[in-house]
Amino acid sequence: MADSFILGLSSGSACLVTCGMVMFPYLMSGSAGVKRIAADITVFMIARLLIYFLLATSAWVFGKAIFTYPVIRIVVPGILYIVFAVMLVWYSISRNRERECPARFATAVNNKKLIPIFLGVVNSLGFCPALFIILTKGATQNTIAQSYMAFLAFFIGSSLWFLPLPLAGKIRKKKIIETVGILATALAGTIFLIKGITILIGGLING
Amino acid sequence: MDNTLIDSMKKSFGKSLLYTLPMFLITFLFLTGGRPDFSNPASGFAFLITFLGVNVLYFLMHFTGKTDRFRAIIFIIFAVSLSFTLIKNMVEIRSSMSFSQADIVECKIPFCHLVIPMMIIPAAFTKSIIFPGSIIGGFANISSMLVLWLIATLVLGRGFCSWGCFYGGWDDGFSRIRKKPLIKKLSDYWKWMPFAVLLMVALTAALTLIPTYCDWICPFKAVTEFEQVTNVESAAKAGVFISLFGGLVVVLPVLTRRRTQCSFLCPLGAINTISNKVTPFTIKIDKKACNECLKCVEVCPLYALTPEGVKSGNVSVFCSKCGKCVDACSKKAIHYGIKGIPAGTMKNFSRNLFLFVSFLFIAVFSSGSIIFTLTGLFKLIF
Amino acid sequence: MKKIKIVAGITWAFICLILIIILFPGLNSFSVSAARLPFMKINPNFTGGEVVQQVATEGCTLDIRRPVFDGLFRDRKRGFVQIDWRGNIPDTITDTIDYNLDKIPDFRIIIDRISSRTSLVPLNAKVKDVAVSTSTSYGWALRVGIQK
Numbered sequence A: 001m002a003d004s005f006i007l008g009l010s011s012g013s014a015c016l017v018t019c020g021m022v023m024f025p026y027l028m029s030g031s032a033g034v035k036r037i038a039a040d041i042t043v044f045m046i047a048r049l050l051i052y053f054l055l056a057t058s059a060w061v062f063g064k065a066i067f068t069y070p071v072i073r074i075v076v077p078g079i080l081y082i083v084f085a086v087m088l089v090w091y092s093i094s095r096n097r098e099r100e101c102p103a104r105f106a107t108a109v110n111n112k113k114l115i116p117i118f119l120g121v122v123n124s125l126g127f128c129p130a131l132f133i134i135l136t137k138g139a140t141q142n143t144i145a146q147s148y149m150a151f152l153a154f155f156i157g158s159s160l161w162f163l164p165l166p167l168a169g170k171i172r173k174k175k176i177i178e179t180v181g182i183l184a185t186a187l188a189g190t191i192f193l194i195k196g197i198t199i200l201i202g203g204l205i206n207g
Numbered sequence B: 001m002d003n004t005l006i007d008s009m010k011k012s013f014g015k016s017l018l019y020t021l022p023m024f025l026i027t028f029l030f031l032t033g034g035r036p037d038f039s040n041p042a043s044g045f046a047f048l049i050t051f052l053g054v055n056v057l058y059f060l061m062h063f064t065g066k067t068d069r070f071r072a073i074i075f076i077i078f079a080v081s082l083s084f085t086l087i088k089n090m091v092e093i094r095s096s097m098s099f100s101q102a103d104i105v106e107c108k109i110p111f112c113h114l115v116i117p118m119m120i121i122p123a124a125f126t127k128s129i130i131f132p133g134s135i136i137g138g139f140a141n142i143s144s145m146l147v148l149w150l151i152a153t154l155v156l157g158r159g160f161c162s163w164g165c166f167y168g169g170w171d172d173g174f175s176r177i178r179k180k181p182l183i184k185k186l187s188d189y190w191k192w193m194p195f196a197v198l199l200m201v202a203l204t205a206a207l208t209l210i211p212t213y214c215d216w217i218c219p220f221k222a223v224t225e226f227e228q229v230t231n232v233e234s235a236a237k238a239g240v241f242i243s244l245f246g247g248l249v250v251v252l253p254v255l256t257r258r259r260t261q262c263s264f265l266c267p268l269g270a271i272n273t274i275s276n277k278v279t280p281f282t283i284k285i286d287k288k289a290c291n292e293c294l295k296c297v298e299v300c301p302l303y304a305l306t307p308e309g310v311k312s313g314n315v316s317v318f319c320s321k322c323g324k325c326v327d328a329c330s331k332k333a334i335h336y337g338i339k340g341i342p343a344g345t346m347k348n349f350s351r352n353l354f355l356f357v358s359f360l361f362i363a364v365f366s367s368g369s370i371i372f373t374l375t376g377l378f379k380l381i382f
Numbered sequence C: 001m002k003k004i005k006i007v008a009g010i011t012w013a014f015i016c017l018i019l020i021i022i023l024f025p026g027l028n029s030f031s032v033s034a035a036r037l038p039f040m041k042i043n044p045n046f047t048g049g050e051v052v053q054q055v056a057t058e059g060c061t062l063d064i065r066r067p068v069f070d071g072l073f074r075d076r077k078r079g080f081v082q083i084d085w086r087g088n089i090p091d092t093i094t095d096t097i098d099y100n101l102d103k104i105p106d107f108r109i110i111i112d113r114i115s116s117r118t119s120l121v122p123l124n125a126k127v128k129d130v131a132v133s134t135s136t137s138y139g140w141a142l143r144v145g146i147q148k
Helices: A002-028 A034-066 A070-093 A102-108 A112-125 A129-139 A144-159 A165-170 A174-206 B003-009 B013-032 B041-064 B068-094 B101-105 B113-126 B142-163 B168-174 B188-208 B212-217 B219-223 B232-256 B260-264 B267-275 B295-299 B307-312 B324-328 B347-381 C002-023 C027-035
Strands: B281-285 B334-338 C051-057 C060-065 C078-087 C092-097 C107-112 C117-122 C127-135 C139-147
Touching: A002 A129, A002 A144, A002 A174, A002 B188, A034 A112, A034 A129, A034 A144, A070 A129, A070 A174, A129 A144, A129 A174, A174 B188, A174 B232, B003 B347, B013 B041, B013 B347, B041 B068, B041 B347, B068 B142, B068 B168, B068 B324, B068 B347, B101 C127, B101 C139, B113 B142, B113 B188, B113 B212, B113 B267, B142 B168, B142 B267, B142 B281, B142 B347, B142 C002, B142 C027, B168 B232, B168 B260, B188 B212, B188 B260, B188 B267, B212 B232, B219 B232, B232 B260, B281 B347, B295 B307, B295 B324, B324 B334, B334 B347, B334 C002, B347 C002, C078 C092, C107 C139, C117 C127
Parallel strands: none
Antiparallel strands: B281 B334, C051 C060, C060 C078, C078 C139, C092 C107, C107 C117, C127 C139
8 A cells, every 4th residue: 555655646746746736726716715615625535435446346357367377467466567557657757648638628628616526536536647656556455445545545545645735826936846746756757667676576586 | 356255264274273173172082082091002003093084184174275075075984984883893793795684673774864764754653663773772773863863953054964874975975976967957956856755764664664675775775774685575676776776876076076866865864854944053055255156066966956046046945055066156056045144145164163063063073983994904904 | 134134144043053963963962862762763663562472482582463454544454564684583483473462373474594485374364475575683574465
């Protein structure tokens, strides 16, 4: 659970920097005060959590069906961790992140009440490398409860960055916090890269 | 060029001797504990060389008006001698640089200040230290190292990184090999990386209750001690720290003439940056004297100076007060200062006070391992 | 205001001077005081937990320590139990251990001290694997992975 939390925490910063600045105007528009914003963000979080619940279930079922042999169960996740970790590091330092944020499609939703739900769904389904890593982890868990716990830890880690969103305008030195967050994402990617290599080599040696 | 300005930090021979006298007396007292013992010729000779050496360096700082080159001498020798001390100790006891499972089980690992960032959250929640060392007694016990670091960082701020850290001398030394940098432009965006490293190691250490920086990252395991390589995981760890030592401590400092390990990795540097807000000592820019030649920006080893900062008369919190910019400035516009005192005023007073405080710290802190190393060398030779 | 800032700055600088001067002579007493702080003890994940039972056999003492599941906020699902052998230890250690003191044996251990080969026979489903088995300055230390 610890690595899932850390993955969520570190990738959430990159997510906030890209999607947060798209989502924020929609969350703020037409609202009157902190209570309304807090309500919007709560709906947004619930939508994210439900989607993660579904993803955890799907990943585990898929993993049970595909990762039947012990060797495949070790080697394939190892390779996937390495690929997605490299993607995560690239994602964190790439300048094209903002164009990839799915929240930009929020303009397609006419009903303002549905926007937080829509944003929650698209944010959690935004297939960023961190999500691929957590999907791989969910697929390799022994029980579905473990898959749920991994996604829950990921959700909690990533959600922490969204909580101060209503106060975004008031936070000074935003740029520094964003920079540190992006670098932390790259580090998390490096951690999973090394984890993937270790799993792969260990799996190959042990046959 | 106005020679009065350039030579204003220099003192006459007599005055320099006078300024060195308190350092001479205090270091003698501290290093001998008031009871000098020259019964062992090798250690007696080693003590004399060390004692005279540090005081000559301090004298030269006053006599020449230059700081960085003399600071670097003791800083680099400290780093090398500490590694020699640790390695000799380990090889004598274990015949190896690697520590074993038994050393961890018996909590015999020497403590170093780099563990501190990882200790804070677990100490708050579990009321315990997540490090297999000894609390009190023995070499590098946790209690003494904590006290030393806390007081040094309160007094010096990030100056600890240039006047106290016994690892910094490695990349400081390698950064001085070339006369000119081969890589002139390395983005200072990466100077925020230590904060990201601090965040990650603090979190991972708290969640796993293992000092993850020491376990996986610390490049200085290459020159001190490391875990025995017995499986894939320990081999991966060895790969990581050797690569980081090679890249950030040796190659990049040689190519850039900057202290890249300290600037781009060290999480303790990130914490010391915060304590720079507490220390009274600082580096100031006298905008009236500054001609914005940006020589200081070029020489700063820790990316503490930027062209925008110099133009606005600001030195960032990344400054470790090494003195390189002060020595490089032909107009003496950048100088040691004390918070509260306006830039351009009381320069000599500020420098003298800072030098006494910082040099005393490094002289006493480093002398133990320098004497030990010299004693070992003399015994080998004679 | 300017003068107050200057006086304050210089005062703090001189306090720092005094701090550095007293630091080294006072280091021993400061360290002893610091060692008394509530958090100044090594985490049981490294020390192995407190000794809960000692068994003396033929010049050799067996220390059974409490199982360690200590986590950051609460106990973890997986932990370990440490067993120490001290004194006159035989070349081959063969012991049956009841780590939870319920008078039911939990695992059997066979250690060949010469080759460092360790064999674990779990007698309880919660006993998983050997985490550490090593010679120490006092004898031998064993850590067995267990589940809560």
